[in-house]
Amino acid sequence: GEDVEQSLFLSVREGDSSVINCTYTDSSSTYLYWYKQEPGAGLQLLTYIFSNMDMKQDQRLTVLLNKKDKHLSLRIADTQTGDSAIYFCAESTGGGNKLTFGTGTQLKVEL
Amino acid sequence: ETGVTQTPRHLVMGMTNKKSLKCEQHLGHNAMYWYKQSAKKPLELMFVYSLEERVENNSVPSRFSPECPNSSHLFLHLHTLQPEDSALYLCASSQNRDNSPLHFGNGTRLTVT
Numbered sequence: 001g002e003d004v005e006q007s008l009f010l011s012v013r014e015g016d017s018s019v020i021n022c023t024y025t026d027s028s029s030t031y032l033y034w035y036k037q038e039p040g041a042g043l044q045l046l047t048y049i050f051s052n053m054d055m056k057q058d059q060r061l062t063v064l065l066n067k068k069d070k071h072l073s074l075r076i077a078d079t080q081t082g083d084s085a086i087y088f089c090a091e092s093t094g095g096g097n098k099l100t101f102g103t104g105t106q107l108k109v110e111l
Numbered sequence: 112e113t114g115v116t117q118t119p120r121h122l123v124m125g126m127t128n129k130k131s132l133k134c135e136q137h138l139g140h141n142a143m144y145w146y147k148q149s150a151k152k153p154l155e156l157m158f159v160y161s162l163e164e165r166v167e168n169n170s171v172p173s174r175f176s177p178e179c180p181n182s183s184h185l186f187l188h189l190h191t192l193q194p195e196d197s198a199l200y201l202c203a204s205s206q207n208r209d210n211s212p213l214h215f216g217n218g219t220r221l222t223v224t
Contacts (some may be wrong), residue, residue, distance in 0.1 A: 041217050088154070097159075101153045
């Protein structure tokens, strides 16, 4: 079956880079997504990558995909206190836009 | 500001009450979704509507009843809920059901007493 795993916590200093990792099991994934959830809010789409790509960069965000190892990462450059949130990885498999989410990584940015 | 609006933001209800959650999307999307987010568990897909037709029901108990009167509005009718149904209920929409990204609302925090 489908399974998406993430580490639960990550703590970084303001100004450093953050790297949030995700592993998935379904090799037929078509799109992989990163969402951000701030307290009391819904999920905000940050970025996504098609499975035939290795890398995607969008301003401070860099997504790396290693399809062989089924490993996805999100790098946030120059992390700011406003980046503190829970980050969810999700994969889209099969038809019908069914997303399987990880349990989320809580990012804490310290001054 | 999100293009998907959910009301109410918070809801407390007893197990014998009947209430409804409302979702409205202003993005011109054709597909809408209900997800349940419980503490320390991955998001669970509940229902999917495409062009107002229910296309997915993920083994959700009948005490949850969705309604999609048009492509911009989605409701979740609740009755005879259990305390374990307390969670954040998230609505989402996407352009179509062909891998277009999901856009989420801010959710309704439901507490069942």
